[in-house]
Amino acid sequence: MTQAPVNVTVTGAAGQIGYALLFRIASGQLLGQDKPVRLRLLEIPQAVKAAEGTALELEDGAFPLLAGIDIFDDPKQAFEGTNVALLVGARPRTKGMERGDLLEANGGIFKPQGEAINAGAADDIKVLVVGNPANTNALIAKAHAPDVPAERFTAMTRLDHNRAIAQLAKKLGVPVSDVKKMTIWGNHSATQYPDIFNAEVKGRSAAEAVNDQAWLENEFIPRVAKRGAEIIEARGASSAASAANAAIDHVYDWVNGTPEGDWVSMGVPSDGSYGVPEGLISSFPVVCKNGSYEIVQGLEINDFSRARIDASVAELSEERDAVTKLGLV
Ligand SMILES: NC(=O)c1ccc[n+]([C@@H]2O[C@H](COP(=O)([O-])OP(=O)(O)OC[C@H]3O[C@@H](n4cnc5c(N)ncnc54)[C@H](O)[C@@H]3O)[C@@H](O)[C@H]2O)c1
């Protein structure tokens, strides 16, 4: 180890995504094989013991890049000096819970976490929100970290992006590596819009290669957008390993850059691009370079795409209005 370890804070560390994520971080897959990491795990007090159990297993992995593990139940301590924050822990919707209750309960988590990041994180902090509703939770955290550049707060739509690539490759009978320039627009929810009009398969328009509007409308879009529910139905639990995999992809690309001739999808604060109201955390196509990202500009948006992007963005605006009313942003 030649470099100083990178401090990575993971919230919800004792949960199912945490269990799938931590070993991959320790093995160097989050940041790169030349970067030692120090893990800072945040859990609620009742789950600290379980996080300690995971830490014992991490120790047993004898990972050469793992420089240390600390466990906290206080966000202020957990985000002290943090370079990369993965906000996975969130309040799930329980029976009888209204949408407003869910947003309020998550406000109780993401507001203090935003404040703690503002107070103590490292200057180069990068934040990925995984916990649902991810875009709006990221908006809440961002609102309470006024000293951190807004673009450091991102929400995960990479799982949707990867799902869309896999479904398209399957339809066309090509390897996933042949699919480039996939885009997820909007919210990480059933309104999201996976766009194949700007995607390419072996350099050719993916929409032209598919040439099947009924499949696009009735199978592809709903399949990708509702894949989370399909997994819950089949597995009896929400996606965990694939979500952890997407979190690894998101941060790895943000830190190390996207490949030439391709882009990825990230939920990022809108700068008004593509008519998305400024400040909303919405999914866009982005290219990453030198540790930062830029929204890909100049893509053609046809009427079909426009209507779907607008619907998802309208949902994000409603969520923002709801958390504004609750005084969370
Ligand atoms: N964006 C995406 O693509 C995507 C995909 C899958 C799951 N998710 C979401 O990720 C979240 C986590 O999923 P999971 O399966 O790991 O859930 P889980 O219930 O297994 O684990 C969540 C963990 O978070 C902890 N936690 C709760 N409040 C906390 C707080 N204030 N601080 C720290 N930890 C806290 C809990 O104790 C629990 O251990 C859920 O909100 C889920 O909906 C998002």
Ligand SMILES: O=C(O)C[C@H](O)C(=O)O
């Ligand atoms: O946890 C969920 O509701 C589903 C999750 O966001 C997913 O996309 O798999």
